[in-house]
Amino acid sequence: MSTSQALANRPAELRRIDRVVDVALFLITAICAARFVTNHGLSTRGTVILVAAGVCLLVYALGVVGEPSPLRQRVAITAAAVIWIGLVISASSFAWCAFPLFFAIHRVHSGRTATVLNAGLVAAVAISLYLLSGGRDFGLVIGPIAGGVVLSMAYATLERLFDARQKLINDLITTRDQLAASERNAGMLTERHRVAVELHDTVVQGTASELLLLEAADQTWAEDDHGPARTSVREAEQVLRDNLSETRRMLHRLASERLSGQDLGPALQDLADETGAELQLVGNRRALPAEVQHALLRVAQEAITNARKHAEASMIKITLTFHHDEVGVDVADNGIGFDADQPGESDEPGEPGERGGYGLRAMAWRVQNLGGEFTVESRPGGTVIAATVPIDDTPADVPDPAGEN
Structure with missing residues (x-):
């Protein structure tokens, strides 16, 4: 997810923390300004420092007041951080503003950009304190650097944990929606x-x-x-x-009586046994949504009915194929074939045509209604009817009572 998307979709709890950070920056800057005036008075240099602090707050406010766009937030907070870096090197009294600015930078930037800007904050504080000590206390340099490293690592860890939690929430929402859809479909089939x-x-x-x-x-x-x-x-x-x-x-x-209490594979095996067809299973079997099983069984039933009634076929073969993201049923026969472009079908799905049952249009309608593909290839010597429907690519092993794969 890009930084702009992250800002636009920022959760409510983080927005509340953002408001606390914004208020903290204004309060700390005001306290630091008062401390600076108390210690240094309102000389020409002091006036310039206070004006710079005011400009820093004004620029920052442009990125947080009202409902600014993600781009405006990013530009304003980045500009305020750059102004503050120059300000704190000139007046160490404003070093405490580094804490809220650190979190503000992470709000609008991530990765290398956030690291570079925060390194600039830490370096500015270290230089300011080192100059304040007259160049004699290196501890004032090491302290801000160590604190910046620890704070950056802690924030990065929290950010990863939050992203993982958000991903888990999104996955749960998706799973809930899929389960609700599955329950609706199951209820529909039960009512039918x-x-x-x-x-x-x-x-x-x-x-x-x-x-x-x-x-x-x-x-x-x-x-x-x-x-x-x-x-x-x-x-x-x-x-x-x-x-x-x-x-x-x-x-x-x-209603599909064959699917009562069993999966598509056994239902097709029963159909093959009754009609003298041959069944071949390809791939790793898995649990399928009820509506997918219903549609593919209907396609197989109608294709076999057509082959027996009209094709004069002596051999019919059903192939049930499982791929990682789709399942397909092919019905092939060695009959006389027909002109697939002129099958003599009704124009309405579900209406019987000359080739019997629901006809090719009804089979196509069932499959395409599930987002699948339906094809017919026919010539003298045989016909192949193929239906493929997309499914969830999460495997779910199903025991094969026939011992086939």
Whole structure:
């Protein structure tokens, strides 16, 4: 993070410390000025020193009063520090101002720039005190230097600890948001499953019963009776069959029974066993979000359905591939192929087309809705349908009941 960004995003507790540092600098400067006047009077030199101290405070105030921009803060505090360096060499009474200036410099600078400016502060104090001793006391030089080194090391340690804490807080916030999103998605899938069960137990069962009653009524007519009443009954039977088929197809979209209580890998294995397909697992398996598993299972189901119904395929292969930041499902067959640009699909996602099920558009819609990629490659001799979805790159080992990797 740049210094400007750090200033703009400075936490409230550090802003309170900044205000204390600002007030301390003004108070200490006023006390030092009073001490200087008491000891040296208001000679021409003394007046120049006091004017320089006033200019230093004025420049500093431009960077801290109101709501200054990060650039203005940096320029004003740096200029005030440079003025103060010249001031303290001329008048050692102002040496105590080094403490608040040290923290102010670290507020607007970091790294080498902060080190150079603070080294200038320490050197100015050391020179001022050395001159005050008449050039006889080197202890007055060593003391400020040692104090500056210790203070710099302590501040650098605190800064690293604070950055680590801030990073931890940011990570926790990100994790919380991801967990909340995952819980919302899980709740959505649970509700979809509940609605599917309710529809199955009410609408589907009721429609099936009505169809049975009409079929029974149809059987009561004589074989040669083709009157309008019987024709209407048979038309009603066909309407009910169509509605029942469409409702079951809707239930198929709402709930994925294969994922109940298991992961995508075992669900695909069950699908492969039922359809005579071959399943290959590539990469290190991991836990996947429910919505990703649901979408990829639907793609595999629909691709296999299309291959069996339309492709005249004798071999179907499913490949589940785990990468560090994405997961993909490929379904390949050795069928007759088709023109992928003219698949005979409906324009709306989820609507069945000539190739059955939701069709290619519905599969693409599912995958792209998760930020993934969906591709179809087809030619005489085979078709490959591939769906890839991005996932969190944090690995989470999942035991493989089939013993495969």
